[in-house]
Amino acid sequence: xxxxxxxTYWEKRTALRTTAYFSNVDNVSKAIHKVYISNYNQLQKExxxxxxxxxxxxxxxxxxxxxxxxxxxxxxxxxxxxxxxNKEMEVLFGNTYQNEFYNAIFDLGRGGLQYSFTPLNSKALxxxxxxxxxxxxxxERIWDNRAKLVRSLKQNITQGLVQGQGFPxxxxxxxxxxxxxxxxxxxxxxxxxxxFVNQAHYDSYVEAGIDKYxxxxxxxxxxxxxxxxxxxxIFLLKNAVVGVNYPTIHPDCRCDTIPELGxxxxxxxxxxxxxxxxxxxxxxxxxxxxxxxxxxxxxxLGI
Ligand SMILES: [Zn+2]
Numbered sequence: 001x002x003x004x005x006x007x008t009y010w011e012k013r014t015a016l017r018t019t020a021y022f023s024n025v026d027n028v029s030k031a032i033h034k035v036y037i038s039n040y041n042q043l044q045k046e047x048x049x050x051x052x053x054x055x056x057x058x059x060x061x062x063x064x065x066x067x068x069x070x071x072x073x074x075x076x077x078x079x080x081x082x083x084x085x086n087k088e089m090e091v092l093f094g095n096t097y098q099n100e101f102y103n104a105i106f107d108l109g110r111g112g113l114q115y116s117f118t119p120l121n122s123k124a125l126x127x128x129x130x131x132x133x134x135x136x137x138x139x140e141r142i143w144d145n146r147a148k149l150v151r152s153l154k155q156n157i158t159q160g161l162v163q164g165q166g167f168p169x170x171x172x173x174x175x176x177x178x179x180x181x182x183x184x185x186x187x188x189x190x191x192x193x194x195x196f197v198n199q200a201h202y203d204s205y206v207e208a209g210i211d212k213y214x215x216x217x218x219x220x221x222x223x224x225x226x227x228x229x230x231x232x233x234i235f236l237l238k239n240a241v242v243g244v245n246y247p248t249i250h251p252d253c254r255c256d257t258i259p260e261l262g263x264x265x266x267x268x269x270x271x272x273x274x275x276x277x278x279x280x281x282x283x284x285x286x287x288x289x290x291x292x293x294x295x296x297x298x299x300x301l302g303i
Pocket of ligand 1: 217218224227250
């Protein structure tokens with residue numbers, strides 16, 4: 001395949017698979033949303049209990065103790081919520097990465113590259129999943145989000161009680177906090193999915209001996225100027241830096257890359273094996289050629 005045909009082929013196949021991955025992302029989002037709702041309902045119950053007591057004892061009393069009581073009761077639920085996020089995302093990212101890695105390996109082969117590759121194992125996969133590409137791995141981000149949510153709920157309850165907010169206003173504010181946290185989870189799952197697709201590509205390029213790639217910005221209204229300015233530019237794989245010239249560049253970035261096949265590496269060349277001239281992959285090395293032949297290389301020039 002020449003580079004132009006390959007670009008079309010690669011982009012079409014990548015886009016199809018990415019659509020499937022993002023439908024999995026939607027399913028994970030829905031599953032997480034359910035847990036947010038049940039957590040919110042529980043939180044609302046706890047707050048309602050405090051309001052009852054609060055009305056009896058009068059304003060100003062025991063505010064810190066009230067907040068502590070609500071948080072103590074809701075805390076195990078919040079932990080479950082974030083454990084659920086962690087589990088759902090770990091499975092999703094692991095499956096996405098593996099699937100994309102093998103598909104990319106296959107597609108590079110269809111492009112005409114001939115090479116052998118190292119199959120994935122669980123150790124390699126665990127390493128990919130735990131790589132802190134954005135300064136933290138996805139799991140750390142999840143637990144950061146938990147800390148943020150706990151902080152903001154505490155703050156809202158304290159302030160609400162101090163300001164003498166009514167129950168409807170208080171619960172509306174808490175619902176907003178839960179919603180902010182849910183949105184953070186969504187951005188995380190989308191961003192990391194795109195990152196693992198790009199990482200699977202990167203690792204397949206390494207396996208195939210690709211040395212250059214083209215940055216391909218998502219053609220969307222919301223594509224940022226930074227990504228747009230990288231679009232179409234060709235970089236050496238050895239100089240690739242995630243977040244700088246290799247996607248994912250920023251949260252919710254939907255950019256990807258196209259490998260440069262390097263025409264010299266594709267197709268075949270003639271080589272003598274035994275007494276016959278046969279076509280072998282252009283990537284066949286001299287040592288491989290020797291190994292295919294029964295004779296020992298005599299090195300006639302003695303150098
Ligand atoms: Zn982007």
